[in-house]
Amino acid sequence: MRKIRFLKELILNRFWEKKEKTTMEIKIKKEKIMDGREIATMIAVHYIGTFYKWGGDDPSGFDCSGISIELLKSIGKFPRGEDTTASGLSNMFTKVAKPKEGCLVFYGSPISHVEYCYNENLSIGASGGGSKTLTVEDAIRQNAFIKMRPIRKDKVTCYVDPFVSIR
Numbered sequence: 001m002r003k004i005r006f007l008k009e010l011i012l013n014r015f016w017e018k019k020e021k022t023t024m025e026i027k028i029k030k031e032k033i034m035d036g037r038e039i040a041t042m043i044a045v046h047y048i049g050t051f052y053k054w055g056g057d058d059p060s061g062f063d064c065s066g067i068s069i070e071l072l073k074s075i076g077k078f079p080r081g082e083d084t085t086a087s088g089l090s091n092m093f094t095k096v097a098k099p100k101e102g103c104l105v106f107y108g109s110p111i112s113h114v115e116y117c118y119n120e121n122l123s124i125g126a127s128g129g130g131s132k133t134l135t136v137e138d139a140i141r142q143n144a145f146i147k148m149r150p151i152r153k154d155k156v157t158c159y160v161d162p163f164v165s166i167r
Contacts, residue, residue, distance in 0.1 A: 036075040037102035037163055043074055044116050044124040045148075051136050052070045052129035052144030062141070064128045065089060067146060068104055068114050086114035093160035099123075099151060106157045115151075117159070123151050 053061025072078035115125030129144030
């Protein structure tokens with residue numbers, strides 16, 4: 001758990017700065033207003049360590065499309081009340097050739113997995129579980145959590161950018 005907390009603190013330093021080097025106090029950088037991509041990324045980082053749950057779409061447990069939809073809904077880039085699979089998400093937004101912060105990366109043929117791009121090399125997504133991962137105990141046993149990992153560029157099916165436009 002300390003490693004997760006340390007990773008979150010390290011990543012959040014991108015958006016926060018320390019008041020003094022000797023204290024742990026942090027404050028929002030006032031010189032820059034965060035855009036939707038940065039807000040979604042900050043929320044995604046916050047969810048690192050959350051349990052995987054098949055069909056999960058809230059902070060008690062997410063699956064891969066559940067976390068992606070939650071991030072997009074939280075910044076107004078996805079219609080409230082709608083839910084879809086990873087495959088459905090891939091058809092909702094404009095496809096792009098290269099990933100960047102805020103894009104969604106899809107895997108499988110047919111598409112069966114989606115993650116949120118932290119940057120052009122890293123993604124945040126719910127992984128390690130499957131249709132039998134329904135409880136916290138299942139997630140712990142299967143090491144199924146929201147994780148940050150390198151984008152497996154050799155296995156990517158496509159990228160979409162929800163910040164460009166909805167189809």
